[in-house]
Structures are given as structure tokens and as C-alpha cells.
Amino acid sequence: MQRIILIIIGWLAVALATLGVVLPLLPTTPFLLLAAWCFARSSPRFHHWLLYRSWFGSYLRYWQKYRAMPPGAKPKAIAVIVVTFAVSLYLVDLLWVRVLLLTILSGLLIFMWRIPVVDEKQQKP
Template identity: 75%
Template sequence: MTRWFLIIIGWLAVVLATLGVVLPLLPTTPFLLLAAWCFARSSPRFHHWLLYRSRFGNYLRYWQQHRALPPGVKWKATLVIVLTFAVSLWLVKLWWIRIVLIAILVTLLTFILRLPVIDLPQQKQR
């Protein structure tokens, strides 16, 4: 029973993470980490797929090994966040929703910009 529950939660998290790539208020990373956690405890096959076959696998493996982002990811994430929130702010007419969006934007950017970045080739040269 627990195994199937974790598999269902894991796949739900994968779907939400995929939607989070294009929807500005839906985060991708927490759902991916939740899916990896669920699959690691319920299905080695799905866990392997998530880490080695999905589009998110490289980022998840890098995070698991180094607790950091690969080079180039931080500025791409920042760019996508700013662009999607800019579109949302442009489309929304209610001032209180704009204030909420700006607060979420500031929180997300603060989180992203505080994450460490490790460049492995430079680390090995030292």
C-alpha cells in the first residue's frame, strides 16, 4: 500500500514539475525533489528513469552529488523567472495580485541567487 502511494505521489510530482516549467507560479524544483524521494523509496525503476532518462535527470544528479547547480543554470533560471513574471504582471490588472506576484518574484529570485554553483572542471584543476 505504501509503495503504491509513493509511486502515485511521485508521478503526480513529476506532472506538476513539468507544468511548473511553463507556469510562473508553480515551482519545478521542489516537485522534482519530491518525485526523486518518492521513487527512491518505492520504485528503483522509476527512480532510475527520473535520474537518467528524463529531461530533469542531469540537474537532479548534480544536486544529489554536489548540493549545487551546474554552471549556466542560475542565469537561465533567473531569466525564465523574470520573463514569465513580467508577462504575468503585464496581463494582470488587479493591483493586489500584482503586489503578490512581485512578492513571489522577489522570494524566488532571492532563493535562486543564493544557491551555490560548482564548476567541476575548475574544481579538479585546483
């Protein structure tokens, strides 16, 4: 029963992570890490799929191996964050919601800026 619950939670986390790619207030990374954790404890097949077949796999493998992002991923992630928040700020008319979005954007950018990036020396065996 526990295995089935972990698989369900893992797939819900994958779905939420996928939505988080385009929705500015929904984080992607924590849901991916949760899915990897659930699948590692419940289904080797789904865990392998997540790490080697899914769109997010390379990022998860880098995180597991180096505790860092692959080269070039950070600027892309920051660009996506800024663009999605810019669209949200453009569409929202309420001042307090704009202030909230700008606060969240600031926090996300600070968080992203602090995540390390794998350099050339680390990647070599």
C-alpha cells in the first residue's frame, strides 16, 4: 500500500513540476526532487524514467551528482522566471498583487543566483 501511495505522490509531483515550468507561482524543483525521492523508494522503473528519459532528467542527475546546476541552465531558468513574471505583472491590475509578485520574483532570483553551477573541472572524471 505504501508503494502505491508513493507512486501516486510521485506522479502528482511530476505533473505539478511540469505545470511549474510555465506558472510563475508554482515551483518546479521541489516537486521534481519529491518525485525522485518517491520513485526511488517505490518504483525503480519510474525512477529510471525520471532520471534518464524525462525532460527533467539531466537536471536531476546533475543535482544528485554535484549538488549544482549544469552549465547554461541557470541563465535559461532566470530568463524563464523573468519572462513569466513579466507577463503576470502585465496582466494584473491590482497593486497589492503586483507587489506580491515582485516580492516573490525577488526571492526566486536571489535563490537562483545562489545555486552553484558545475564547472569544467568538476565534470572531468
